Amino acid sequence: MVLLLSNLTTEQFTTPVLLSLQVAIIALLIVFVLATAAARFMARTEFRGKVIIETLLMLPLVLPPTVVGFLLIMIFGNNGFIGDLYETLFGGTIMFTWYAAVIASTVVAFPLMYQSAKAGFLNVDADIENAAKVDGANSLQTFIKVTLPLSTTALVTGALLSFARAIGEFGATLMVAGNIPGRTQTMPTAIYTALQSGNMTLAWAWVITIIVISFLMLMFIRVKANS
Structure with missing residues (x-):
């Protein structure tokens, strides 16, 4: 790794790394809150159509990244409801910004956090929760x-699986955030560009970085x- 980096400038290597970490961390925070809340509700609530809702929540896990990207463009693009509303309120666009990358990473990482959290909640004995309520604790406590x-x-x-998924997101991110160096270029899109241009040193540096991060996550x- 040191040998590879010796031929690179610090900015060349670190800019996509820092942006990827920024995107992945913000996406993780959003996913953790939303998926945990959804998992808690689904684990303890029964209602008609629950299977359909859960299937929709898990759908990004199996959809091709291009399909996810297409749907996000339809929602957050200039002609989409949210995209049009954003443009009216703030006079700009969500597309091809780093927070579009956050949205893409959040969507693809959500199912992993949801599935894990729900499994954890289902393993908690409901009698223990009921005992706490009998002792005076409210639902939140x-x-x-x-x-x-x-x-x-x-x-x-x-959380760790979601972070690893978010930091490695490529397809949907490329479609909604683009691949603008210094602005929206994350490590996966930077690897693609480096490979296309024949810059194998840069490509290997980022590939090794992602492998190391993913390995540490899985090992933990x-x-x-x-x-």
């Missing part, structure tokens, strides 16, 4: 002081699961 601590392993696993999950 029970969730924070009982359910979350008992689901820590599942939540951490989901394995250690956590076996501890």
Whole structure:
């Protein structure tokens, strides 16, 4: 890695890395809150059409990235409802900005966090939660002081998998955020550009970086699961 970086400028290498980390961290924060809330609701609530809703929540996991990107353009593009509203309110566009990359990463990472969180909540004995309520705790207190601590392993696993997925997102990001150096170019899109231009040193540097980050995430999950 050191040998590869010796032929690169710091800015060349770090700009996509820092942007990828920024996008992945923000996406993780959004995903953690939304997916945890959705998983908690789905784990303890039964209603007609629940299977359909859950299928929709998990759909980004199996859809091709180009399909996800297309749908995001239809929603957040200049002709989409949210995109048109954003342009009216702020006089700009969401497309081809770094926060478009956040949206794409959030969508593709959501199912991993949701699936993990729901599994964790389902493993919590409802009798324990009911006992806490009998002792005077309200629903929020029970969730924070009982359910979350008992689901820590599942939540951490989901968060790490979501982060790894977000930092490696390529297809949907390329469609909605583009590949603008210094503005929207994340590591995956930078690798694509470097490979196309024949700059194998840069490509290898970013590839190794993503492999190392992903390896550490997965290793931590394995250690956590076996501890």
